[in-house]
Amino acid sequence: MSVSRRGFLAGLAIAPVAVGCARRAVATGPRALPIPPLAESVVGADGVRRFQLTMQVGNTEILAGKRTPTWGIDGPYLGPTLRARRGETVAVRVRNELPEPSTLHWHGMRVPARMDGGPHQTIAVGGEWTPTWTVAQQAATLWYHPHPHGGTEKHVYRGLAGFFLLDDDVADTLALPNDYGVDDIPLVIQDRRFRADGGLDESDPTDVGLLGDTIVTNGIAGAYFRARTSRIRLRLLNGSSGRLYHLGFADNREFQLIGGDGGLLPRPVALIRIQLSPGERAEIVVPIQPDDRVMLRALPIEQRGELDADRAREFGFDDTFDILELRGAKEPRSSAVVPDALVPMTPVPAAAALARRHFDLQWFQINRQRMDMNRIDFTVTPDSVEVWTVRNADDWPHNFHIHDVQFQVTEIDGAAPPSELAGWKDTVYTRPGSSYTLAMRFGAHTDPTYPYMFHCHLLLHEDHGMMGQFLALAPGQTPAPMSMSHG
Structure with missing residues (x-):
């Protein structure tokens, strides 16, 4: 940690704490x-x-x-x-x-x-x-x-x-699993720490927040799901404060990514791993065999960028957890094959951008500023296109979330993004040292008083000021005086 970082954290009255996390979920016995x-x-x-x-x-x-x-x-x-x-x-x-x-x-x-x-x-x-x-x-x-x-x-x-x-x-109209709770399963994945008496341990966050040593899936530890069909759709949500998940199955089975944050992709993407940072979602379709027993697992994070080994370990990047065991029926009901085409997506016309903005993420700041409830950072025009470049200028992991807009990731460090980022996004992981280009079209809502947020969705970072706000104003509108509190 550099002297400047130490000084910055000292000014916030926060000490950098290294907390070692267990590398497996706490055994509690499987529950449905x-x-x-x-x-x-x-x-x-x-x-x-x-x-x-x-x-x-x-x-x-x-x-x-x-x-x-x-x-x-x-x-x-x-x-x-x-x-x-x-x-x-x-x-x-x-x-x-x-x-x-x-x-x-x-x-x-x-x-x-x-x-x-x-x-x-x-x-x-x-x-x-x-x-x-x-x-x-x-x-x-x-x-x-x-x-x-x-x-x-x-x-x-x-x-x-x-x-x-x-x-x-x-x-x-698409032949996708859609029977809620049967073959269409919402899955919120969280990590938690517990005291001996069973209470939540909220002490000693790392620089990325509260990292837990126990995985909690839809509210319980040690979960399994009994599938009755030959394919199931998992709607994955990283609901953790600061932990990233690199998800895949223990037998390396292939699944199809069909959707991201903002909805279905233009076409399915065959994968064996998918990474989600806090706040990100992914919809996947998983094949299930008769009498299957396979574990959905969180594996070590591969996208480390300019993150050294000690920091990666502190931030949980080396950890492995069991998330959910899938159990197949003896005679699963047959499911339709995922179609080759899903929902067309028109590219945002980046060349027509009304504004191009740059955001540097570092420590608990964006562009070297911390959140001020009474400061409007900029204004946007309804139904306009903008292109934002977001750079992680840090040796911490960050991500970036924008309210009221879905964007397209057009470049990562000047190159085309991977196919799993082909859909609409509202939250994107930014690995240390890398730049992400986002193209977006704002909607029709306007308000001279109430702003929208943009921020890192690692929640400790957001809480300590890694957030800004903008107003959506119609032509001729002017911002109202800001006098807000968060009490």
Whole structure:
């Protein structure tokens, strides 16, 4: 660690801590994978689909035989899966029964800024918030989680997260596994540490945040799923604070990547490994044989860039974990073959970019600035194209997430990206020393008061200021005076 880095961390009153993590999940005995329930909704006479969610304190058996104090949404840990269709108007009444203020952010959703659930939409203790918007994007696997400035890692770590699935007519026509909980399985992967009494250990984060020695899959450790069909679709979400996952099966079986953050790819990609940084999603279709028993595993991270061996070890890059055992039926029901073509994607016309921006990620800063709730970093024009270059100028891992937009990764260090990054993204891993070029088209929402965020989605980094904000303004609009707090 350089002197300048030490000085920077000392100024934040944070000491760099090296915490060794176990290289395997804690053995607790296999348990059947819980499937998050579908959230109930009611469509009124006005055509609006309405959901109700309550953020609450709970108690959960994450480790077999032990109870852990947790936070959850409509339950003791995690939250239900919301589901809506393109073109629908949705409204979500969110009630906060936690002991402190929080927010609920719709990660990956195109949504008006005041409905985004970022740090400016704080829900007071005992209070309610009712955002409403029209779904204006393709079928995709999105998720929701808290976003209180300075407290996001703690709120997510304690269990506040859930899926938000979008459907549309195009995806409905494709021969893909789509029976929720049967052959279409949402999978949130998290790492946690536990004290001897079963409570969550929130002490001593590393420079990337709270790294756990136990994998928690859909809320339990030691999970298995019994597949009844010859192919299953896994909707993978890295719901961890700071850990990257390099996922593959113990027998190196090939699977097909069919979707990323923003929806289905133009065509499936055959892989044996897929890497996800915090906040990223991937949809894969996995073949299942009769009486199969195969482990989905997290393997050492290969994309290390300019990260030395000691730092890689500290950040968990050498760790291996069991994630989920898949068990095949004796006579699995036959599934259709994944089609060769999925959803066409029109390239963003980068040559028509209204603005080109550059972002350097280093320590807890973007372009050498930390987050200020009352500072607008720039403004964007609705329905405009921009090209952003994001460089990891650090010897830490970072990633980059933008609110209210899906982007295309057009270059990595001047070269074409790999095929697994061919789809729409809202979060991208940035390996140390590398530059990523992102092309995007902003939507129609405008607001002179409420901004959108851009930030590293390693939650400790976000909490300590690796975040900025921008306004979407129509021609002639001017920013309103900023006087915000995150309390």
